[in-house]
Amino acid sequence: MDSALIPNGVKRCSIGQFAVWIAINGAILLWGVWALLLIYFKGLNQTNMTNAYGFALWIWADLAVIALGGGAFFTGLLRYIIGKDELKHIINYAVLIGFVCYSSALLILAIDVGQPLRAWFIFWHANVHSMLTEVAFCLTCYFGVLTIEYIPLILENRQLNRVPFFHHLAHNMHHIMALFAATGAFLSFFHQGSLGGVTGVLYGRPFGFRTGLLVWPWTFFLYTWSAAACGPCFTIFITRITEMATGKKLVKDNVIDLLAKIAGWMLATYMVAKIIDTWYWAAVTAPSMGFTLMDFYSNNPGSAYGIWILIAEILVCGVLPAVLLLMPSLRRNPSVLFAAVTLAVLGACLNRWVMVLQMQAAPVLSFEPWFTYFPSWQEVATTILPVAYGVILISLSYRYLPIFPQEPELNPIEGGK
Amino acid sequence: MDQHNGSNKKFGMVIDLDKCTGCGACMVACMAENNVPVREDETNKMLSLHWMRVYRLTNGKPFPQSEECFLPRPCQHCEGHHGHSPCVSVCPATATDYDMHTGIVSQIPTRCFGCRYCMAACPYHVRQFNWWDPVWPDGMERMLNPNVSVRMRGIVEKCSFCYHRYQIAKDKAYAEGRRELQEGEYQTACTQACPAGAILFGDLNNPKHAVARIAQPDPAREGKSRNPNAFRLLERLGTNPKIYYLSTREWVRKAGDTEVRKPEKA
Amino acid sequence: MENPKANITSTAAGQHEKKDGAGGPIILFFILGLAASLVVGWVFVPETFYYTKEQPIDFSHAVHNELVDNGCQSCHFFRADGSYSGSPRLAQCIECHQEANSDDPNEIRFVEEYVKKGREVPWLVYSRQPACVFFSHAAHVKMAAIDCVTCHGPIGESDSLRPYMKMDDCAECHAQAKVSAGSVQTQKDGCLVCHH
Amino acid sequence: MKIDRRSFLAFVIGGAAGSTLSPLPWKLTDDISIWTQNWPWTPVPPRGERTFVTSTCTLCPGGCGISVCKVDDRVIKVEGLKGHPVNDGGICPLGLSAAQLLYSSTRVPGPLKKVAGGWQEVSWSSALGDIAFQLSELRAKAMPESVAWISESDRGTTAELCKRLLTVFGSPNYIRTPSLQDTLETALYLTQGQRAMAGFDLEQADFVLSFGAGLIEGWGSPGHMLRARSAMRAHGGRITHIDPRLSKTAAKADRWIPIQPGTEGALALGLAHVIIREGLFRKEFVDGRTAGFEAFKQLAGEGFAPEAVAKLTGIDAKTIVGLAQSFAGAKKPLAVCGRGSGRVPGGLQEALAVHYLNALVGSINRPGGVIAVPEPEYINWPEPEMDATASKGMQQPRLDGAGSSEAPLARYLLNRLPKALASASASPVQALFVSGANPVHGLAGTAAVAQAFRKIPLIVSLSPFMDETAAMAHYILPTHTSLERYEDVPSALGFPRPVLGLSKPAIKPLLNTKHAGDVVIELARALRSPVAGAFPWADYEGCLKQTLGGSWAALTKAGFVVDAKFSPSGFETASKKFEFKNSELAKLPAFAAAAAPGDERSFPLLLVPYDTLRLAVGAVGSPPFLMKTLEETVLQQDDVLVEINPSTAGGLGLVEGAAAMLSTPQGRARVRVHITDGIMPGLVAMPRGLGHTAHDKFLAGKGVNINDLIAPVEDPASGFEAGWGIRAKLAKA
Amino acid sequence: MFPFSFEWVWDMGHIVFHGGLWYALSILGMGMTYCIIKAVYDTVKSKDGGHGSGHH
Known part of the structure; x- marks a missing residue:
């Protein structure tokens, strides 16, 4: 029925099957939309946030998807600026994933503010010294870049591409994509960094506070670095999942291997920096503010904020995947690779979780308790909403756009057209 | 032609914790003065709006060595380094500001769009979010103070040192042809209400004012007090607050510091 | 990227284009849309969305200003605490208007509807500031010696009223006069100077 | 020209371009944001002229001066009155909240009558008429004494009007709600022969020994106590607090000594024992101005040695001795009793023991001590004329047994009323008025109180609020709240000097309410002669003005008058001395600590x-x-x-x-x-x-x-x- | 209402921030403008080419 829209040389499931898949995800999406409407009309009292937890699940989700969406800028950087040409076979997908991540991040930010109707004040009455302003500006601009990068992909749809203007536009945009990618990398560097800066500058919060370089705390650089390390891991992770879901090989091993190797190096170097940072923070910064490392970790057995979380982030989800990715023999084993990228993705998520939520849970005043928080269903639903939206957008894109250039070659259609 | 009146003031407080009885008058005075709404259930203090909150501190020792102390906590009006208090520089929309002429950290509800970054920045939890529409029980909206605007849902609010009282006091002075205020002409609602006289308010820059005499801020050490019984909350963080607390009990002074962590409650 | 496929589609599209004819009508439609939305935006919406309200009583400043002894201060004055009285209350009006002093229908209506019933007149005040603004008349009139007309216009002499001021108007003057440039953020006035 | 998809697209693009060039989207965006800043459901308080009304708070017997802040005709806030002798600008949180009571949604809007379990709005005249009719019937049946009146205060013109109504009606049953005041005034009466309020000069004392008294938790006049505590500490005074619990008073005391609850009186006697044994008492006072010391010496000497007291109280003997030494060694020691805020009168023996302690150190009627503050005598109405019914009714014993041979010292015993009601087959109270009190919530054993009250055929509540007692009533005659009425405040509870305060209406009554005094006057009028004859005043305000006479002008202006010349008078006992022992004291049973009810095994x-x-x-x-x-x-x-x-x-x-x-x-x-x-x-x-x-x-x-x-x-x-x-x-x- | 009323300051922070921001935005804007104009040009050219060649 929709065969005219499906790219040439590839096979897609039946429209019925596809419709069911979209419907399932659509239902989840609608659930999220319902929660979103509740929040818009009734206010943020629909969440379980408190005055101690001003930032909660959403901000974590925001930081996490942006970190993971970092695959787009970093792969773009590698492909267009550094000239790692093999990566052209995965760049489309990296861009798509980035687009999903960033649009989700913006959506979540729009829910998260108490006065969405005047959220534009952040642009209009901007305080340029606020990390959040930098985040908002760069995020929006970079989302523009991702849109620019995604548009030619849409225009390459078989039917759209028949329109000469679209065809030429796509062609021209591809032509100067390096320029856009470079601008995107510039913007990404700053907003990934400012997200790190968000907690790093909070000198009233010794858990998050870091010293740094000029106006940038060390977390500024760590966030950019970790996004560059874990973003590609997420690209590989989603690619693998897509391959599992479609039952097809979509990207050649050498491409994945190259990206995994680079990600491994990035992760390894990031971990070195992160460990130094953690040590410096624990040994110098925090004590100068009257804290010891263990003040930041709850002594309660079974606590969500025990020291285990630091061990998990650095060793299990940092050093371990870095090692796995750096050893060619290991990373070439598909299962090990998958495990490694999964851990790296978890590591980035855990890092953002800790920097946002544990920062607020840990009391600063000696007479205040550890604060607890558990998200309300509305928060969960609106956080899952982008996931459903991402699945739908990826499914649509996969079905109708030539996302994977290597797919026809890897999956020749019998009696091909 | 800077029409600002004379020298820079640095309004601040001295709260004598030995005098404070934890009666709660300051909280009520603040609520009544500043149109802070009340909700049916106010027992979750982290969902409750209170510009002034009285904490109960314990020395953590077993019966009968246990001791308690009450600590009223308004906005600390941190000066940080040169006015860069923890919350001010983080606000993306310039809804909060530090005024060098008064030392007051402002919060403008109509500019705020509710990102809550300042709440995350403030270690004292003085910044609170309007999770709900402000609602007054039927008829009680008649006691709203027109000098303080009612804050809408979805924004952050906090203690302003009753800035409107400064404006009112200045109006009176202007009417009498004066630019400068006498000590005591501008008082916060909590200071005025405290039946124990535990709260003093005034200009820390003016050595004639009681607050300056008692707090004895040392400008060379970011306002650290020279009074051995005085301390400020979380001084080591460099927040440079303008609320000085007095206590003759060492454990109380320590509790205000970051170094002593309370053993966690199960 | 380029492949023969694209060439084929492009020529196919070209063929299609020919059938539709030239771009003339498209530009026409573009202009139509442009014009329509400009009319909607500049004329229609302001006409429908924004409306003028009539004062409950047609009050003439000019007439009153001639009759009173003390100019504006006769009705608008500073209270002992330095606050400004603003629009007069009924109690003040009654001092002269216990009974109608003329056969002016407005005055008669005022006496009948408000004075006799003891109701305050719900004047519509152009210069009324929103709840979040603290405006000190004392600071402006007494300290800075600014004339009433500077902000209110020659309202005492006419019935025409100056449109209300927006924050930018305040800001302009404050920036010029550097009223209280104590803000760390902006090195200009802090918001608290006017807002609460 | 064909209108196809592309033309439409062009039209839309043109429209979008045109919109951005018009003010529409920009103005709309701005307008929407302005709308969020002025949401119509967010209240905007109207501006107006700010004025202050000087008055006296009547929410508790504390007698604090207040300044009521108004904007036009709205009450915005209540503040403490600077310069007032009691509170000097400070104010307790309840006093601050008075405006919330004024604008409370639980206020009764007008007279209500209970009909078939629900409330029916009635007019004042019909309500008062109905009630007067029922009261007249009681008089006709020659049982005027079956009318009772419960109130939180028995002083001031309103209370006097109520008492006067009962008197000329023929009922002795005016009952004040129980409080520490009962025991303190009895202790003063027994030892000093004076009917006076016990004032405590905390401010000038230098060592305060509190036997569980919640000095900063509502005890006495809160506005005064909190201020006095700070003043006292400022000149080096110290507080030792004895309490099983680290109450706020304990936490803020210089020393907290936990004690087995109920044994405070024993501790006081133990301290007296040590003071006497070690000869630490003030000889000049004990020898010169007291009588019966030997008897007391014997009482304290027997069985109250530190070791015995230690066993009882759980405080070790060494602490007791040390405490006695520091207390007696202080220049101006002061002992106070009455648990918590003094809601419960407590045992008389305990109050006496603490009072004796003060006497031992001479802290009676001197700066920094206990001061007998006399009742102000400005209410000098002519004796009402009573008819035979009234006289006969007035001779009946009180329903609560106060003043009877069983309880000769008590003036009011509301605690006994439920039992008295329950034990009789027909309720001895046929009509009960409750004004300024909420006994159904406030008396111990509420279930029994409610059950007893249910037997009363007519309960009239004069509460401004729909409280628990009002909910049980048959009529609610709502009175003004504290900010809407005149009221004389004859003293400030526990304040060591006489202060006469005036509560002034800050605002015209918001609802169809009346002053309790006016209710009494109108009820009297409805009861006709001879009752009505005792109330010559047109209304309460007129009555008050006339009663206060020369003080009226000063009171309306400043809100209070003080007797600058006041100095505590001597003792009015037979011996003109402070009596440790006299015939009435001798009648008291031997000292015993009150045990808590209940079985220790089932209730550990x-x-x-x-x-x-x-x-x-x-x-x-x-x-x-x-x-x-x-x-x-x-x-x-x-x-x-x-x-x-x-x-x-x-x-x-x-x-x-x-x-x-x-x-x-x-x-x-x-x-x-x-x-x-x-x-x-x-x-x-x-x-x-x-x-x-x-x-x-x-x-x-x-x-x-x-x-x-x-x-x-x-x-x-x-x-x-x-x-x-x-x-x-x-x-x- | 306008940022220039109050919060705008001509200082290093604003210059660096807005400088960087507008630099990036101009590149994006100019890049897209170029692409669109070029695409229009290419479209017209290829159409003309189609006519000329008489292909199909």
């Missing part, structure tokens, strides 16, 4: 009430502001938290915040626990003032009324309510 713990200034007790319920200030360790959602020691909690397997079932011989209630080291093991402490069933949603249904769980305990010496706790059991829920 002790439940004790505590007071806090953040909860109103008595005639008014806590307004929303107060409820908001409650700590999270007091109330969690609708559950009250009871305080227990970690060792108590450990034994019961309870953790912080855990739900538990608290049972006493009186009843059971679901509570949660707050584990704190600030309480003696084996004790359970619960705040007074919660557990309302009436009032607004901010108060009703929150927590438990401790009076549901405790039982009345009668002091054998006086008949006063002397309960301080009850045996209890706590179990995991």
Whole structure:
């Protein structure tokens, strides 16, 4: 029925099957939309946030998807600026994933503010010294870049591409994509960094506070670095999942291997920096503010904020995947690779979780308790909403756009057209 | 032609914790003065709006060595380094500001769009979010103070040192042809209400004012007090607050510091 | 990227284009849309969305200003605490208007509807500031010696009223006069100077 | 020209371009944001002229001066009155919340009559007419004494008007609600021969020994006590507080000595023992100005040696001796008693023991001591003319037995009323008026109180609020709130000097309410002659003005007048001395500590009430502001938290915040626990003032009324309510 | 209402921030403008080419 829209040389499931898949995800999406409407009309009292937890699940989700969406800028950087040409076979997908991540991040930010109707004040009455302003500006601009990068992909749809203007536009945009990618990398560097800066500058919060370089705390650089390390891991992770879901090989091993190797190096170097940072923070910064490392970790057995979380982030989800990715023999084993990228993705998520939520849970005043928080269903639903939206957008894109250039070659259609 | 009146003031407080009885008058005075709404259930203090909150501190020792102390906590009006208090520089929309002429950290509800970054920045939890529409029980909206605007849902609010009282006091002075205020002409609602006289308010820059005499801020050490019984909350963080607390009990002074962590409650 | 496929589609599209004819009508439609939305935006919406309200009583400043002894201060004055009285209350009006002093229908209506019933007149005040603004008349009139007309216009002499001021108007003057440039953020006035 | 998809697209693009060039989207964006800044459902208080009304707070007997801030005709806030001798600008949280009571949604809008279990609005004349008719019937049946009146105060013109109405009607049954005042004035009467208010010059004392008195938790005049405590400390005064619980007073004291509850009187005698034994008493006072010292010496000497007292109180003997030495060694020591805020009169012997302690150190009628503050004498109305019915009625014994041979010293014994009602087959009270009191919530053993009240055929409530007692009434004749009325305030509770205050209306009455005094006058008028004849005044305001006479001008201006020349007079006993012993004292039974009701085996713990200034007790319920200030360790959602020691909690397997079932011989209630080291093991402490069933949603249904769980305990010496706790059991829920 | 009323300051922070921001935005804007104009040009050219060649 929709065969005219499906790219040439590839096979897609039946429209019925596809419709069911979209419907399932659509239902989840609608659930999220319902929660979103509740929040818009009734206010943020629909969440379980408190005055101690001003930032909660959403901000974590925001930081996490942006970190993971970092695959787009970093792969773009590698492909267009550094000239790692093999990566052209995965760049489309990296861009798509980035687009999903960033649009989700913006959506979540729009829910998260108490006065969405005047959220534009952040642009209009901007305080340029606020990390959040930098985040908002760069995020929006970079989302523009991702849109620019995604548009030619849409225009390459078989039917759209028949329109000469679209065809030429796509062609021209591809032509100067390096320029856009470079601008995107510039913007990404700053907003990934400012997200790190968000907690790093909070000198009233010794858990998050870091010293740094000029106006940038060390977390500024760590966030950019970790996004560059874990973003590609997420690209590989989603690619693998897509391959599992479609039952097809979509990207050649050498491409994945190259990206995994680079990600491994990035992760390894990031971990070195992160460990130094953690040590410096624990040994110098925090004590100068009257804290010891263990003040930041709850002594309660079974606590969500025990020291285990630091061990998990650095060793299990940092050093371990870095090692796995750096050893060619290991990373070439598909299962090990998958495990490694999964851990790296978890590591980035855990890092953002800790920097946002544990920062607020840990009391600063000696007479205040550890604060607890558990998200309300509305928060969960609106956080899952982008996931459903991402699945739908990826499914649509996969079905109708030539996302994977290597797919026809890897999956020749019998009696091909 | 800077029409600002004379020298820079640095309004601040001295709260004598030995005098404070934890009666709660300051909280009520603040609520009544500043149109802070009340909700049916106010027992979750982290969902409750209170510009002034009285904490109960314990020395953590077993019966009968246990001791308690009450600590009223308004906005600390941190000066940080040169006015860069923890919350001010983080606000993306310039809804909060530090005024060098008064030392007051402002919060403008109509500019705020509710990102809550300042709440995350403030270690004292003085910044609170309007999770709900402000609602007054039927008829009680008649006691709203027109000098303080009612804050809408979805924004952050906090203690302003009753800035409107400064404006009112200045109006009176202007009417009498004066630019400068006498000590005591501008008082916060909590200071005025405290039946124990535990709260003093005034200009820390003016050595004639009681607050300056008692707090004895040392400008060379970011306002650290020279009074051995005085301390400020979380001084080591460099927040440079303008609320000085007095206590003759060492454990109380320590509790205000970051170094002593309370053993966690199960 | 380029492949023969694209060439084929492009020529196919070209063929299609020919059938539709030239771009003339498209530009026409573009202009139509442009014009329509400009009319909607500049004329229609302001006409429908924004409306003028009539004062409950047609009050003439000019007439009153001639009759009173003390100019504006006769009705608008500073209270002992330095606050400004603003629009007069009924109690003040009654001092002269216990009974109608003329056969002016407005005055008669005022006496009948408000004075006799003891109701305050719900004047519509152009210069009324929103709840979040603290405006000190004392600071402006007494300290800075600014004339009433500077902000209110020659309202005492006419019935025409100056449109209300927006924050930018305040800001302009404050920036010029550097009223209280104590803000760390902006090195200009802090918001608290006017807002609460 | 064909209108196809592309033309449409062009049109849309053109439209979009045009819109961006028009002010529409920009103006709309701006307008929307302005709309969010002025949401119509966010109230905007109208501006206006700010004025202040000087008045006196009448929400408690504290007599603090207040300044009511108004904007036009709205009351904005109540502030303390600077320069007032009692509170000098300070104010307690309840006083601050008075405006919330004024604008409370629980106010009764006009006279109500209960019809078939529901409320029917009636006119004042019909309500007063109906009530007068029923009262006349009682008079006709020659049982005027079956009318009773319960009020929180027995002083001032309003109380006098009520008493006068009862007198000319023929009933002796005017009953003041119980309070520490009962015991203190009896102690003064017995030892000094004066009917006076006990004032405590805390401010000038240098060593205050508090036997559980919640000096900063509502005891006496809160506005004064808090200020006096600071003033006292400023000149180096110290406070030692004796309390089983680390109350706020204990926490703020210089020294806290936990004690086995109920043994405070024994400790006082123990201290006296040491003081006498070591000869630390002020000889010049004891020798020169007291009588019966030898008898007291004997009393304290026998059985109150430190070791014996230590056993009883749980305070070791060395501490007792040391405490006695520091107390007697201070220049101006002052001992005070009365647990918590002094809601419960307590045992007379205990009050006497503490009073003797003051006498030993000479702290009677001197700066820094206990001062007998005489009743102001400005109410000099002519004796009313009484007819035979009235005279006969007035000769009947009081229903509460106060002044009878059983309780000769007591003037009012409201605690006995429920029993008196319950024991009779037909209710001896045929008509009950309740003004400025809420006994159904405030008396110990509320179930019995409510049951007894249900027997009364006519209950008339003069409450401004729909409180628990009003809810039980047959008529509600709503009175003005504290900010709407005139009221003379003859003294400030516990203040060491006479201060006459005037409460002035800050605002015209908002609702169809009347002054209680006017209700009395109009009721009298409706009862016709001879009752009406005793009330020559047109209205209450006229009566007050006339009564206050020359002071009126000063009172309306400043809000108070002080007797600058006041100095405490001498003793008015037969011996003109302070009497440790006299014939009346001799009649008192031997000193014994009151035990808590209940069986120790089934109820291993002790439940004790505590007071806090953040909860109103008595005639008014806590307004929303107060409820908001409650700590999270007091109330969690609708559950009250009871305080227990970690060792108590450990034994019961309870953790912080855990739900538990608290049972006493009186009843059971679901509570949660707050584990704190600030309480003696084996004790359970619960705040007074919660557990309302009436009032607004901010108060009703929150927590438990401790009076549901405790039982009345009668002091054998006086008949006063002397309960301080009850045996209890706590179990995991 | 306008940022220039109050919060705008001509200082290093604003210059660096807005400088960087507008630099990036101009590149994006100019890049897209170029692409669109070029695409229009290419479209017209290829159409003309189609005519000329008489292909199909």
